Amino acid sequence: MSVDDIRPTTIGGIKRLAKTISKQDDVPHSVGLDRASARAGFSNYTNALRTLQASTIVPSSPGFSTFISVHWRNPKTKSRGNEIIEVSLPEPIDEIIAARQYKYASGLRCFTRWASDLINCHTSTEGANSAIALACKAARTLQFMASTGLRPSSKSMPIRGDFGRNLPGRDHGSSWYDPIEKRYLFADEPYAAAVKDRQQERSAWSLRNRWEIAKPLWAGMYYPEGGSELYLISDGQKGLPLGPVLLALSRMPAPVVPENCKRVTMTDGELFRSPGELRDAEERAQKAKQKRGPQTTGNTVPYRMVMASGRRPKAKMAIATHQRVGQLLKDVISATRQRAGIVNRLASVRSELDDWVQLEYDRNALPDGVFFELYYHERNIVPDDEYGIAGRSLHIERLQEAMALIASSYPDCRPVRGLLRKLDLALQSLTSWK
Structure with a gap:
């Protein structure tokens, strides 16, 4: 040899x-x-x-749970739902990919960072199966990045050979960048049947044009459950060496597919909130409290709970009014889930009102059965004329009514003004929604 x-x-x-x-x-x-x-x-x-x-070091078991949420709507039956899967990754999603980079990765292009452990699809698919498939594709993309350290490239880098010819059989391609080595490689994910008889042609093309092509042991990101295969391609002179990437992929767990994914089951009407989402809300509240500093006013009283503390109005809002405000908020949240500027603010408002009502009434006046339904357990199915931007005028009326009820039930004070400010920002987001 x-x-x-x-x-x-x-x-x-x-x-x-x-x-x-x-x-x-x-x-x-x-x-x-x-x-x-x-x-x-x-x-x-x-x-x-x-x-x-x-x-040579035995890798530790992945310990960071990430939740991937995809809403679906069947146009024929008018049924709706939300599919959520949980995937374990070796590091938090914010260390795997920055929020601004989602649009450059094909498997994450329709997703938005919702919380430190939750990404949400901002488009709706046509059924539960397609929603699960889309969530799994996003999970595989995160797996690929977490294992290799690569990031999606914002540049569409062509793979050209002699006379401008592309790699034979290339399909479902994507560009990737190593932020340490400052070099690129490309993923090619054709269907196995499409390139079965073209392997010699592809090898000859790569040798002739000095491109390296390698097929990892890991099945890939695009559609492995449907027969796609992953090939890595790199410029033999200027591209990223394939050896370390192939080694990293060989140590990866199996790609997440519908058959092996971990689905999160929710009861009808229950709003999913990930641990990270709850944690983020707590941190925001603490930061806001520190920024405001201690407040003393005759219209407010201090309070402290297990997961919250601060000041609240020195008054009670009638239970019936709480029920009405809660229903208005839940109706808007359930119909505008894809609009983060609305839902995030309304979620903060109802969380605070939920705290206040617990301190305003004891269990004799406010039984658990009534309390649990005040601000949570909104509906899953929303009429077509209310869903999203189609129900904009109705949502505006609901938020305006909620603001009026809160303002008339509590004295003017900083905590109340804070709620009204969040509702006003939600209204602005609703009004500017295109």
């Missing part, structure tokens, strides 16, 4: 090949190490050492 044909896969193999290269090419051993590492698919010996030594 020629030295040129050797492709070491261990540090020991790289060192042995480096000695041969150093003697054969009459170069220092450090240069031989870098050249041997390049044969193994790494940028240099330091990169090979870091990657291969890390691979």
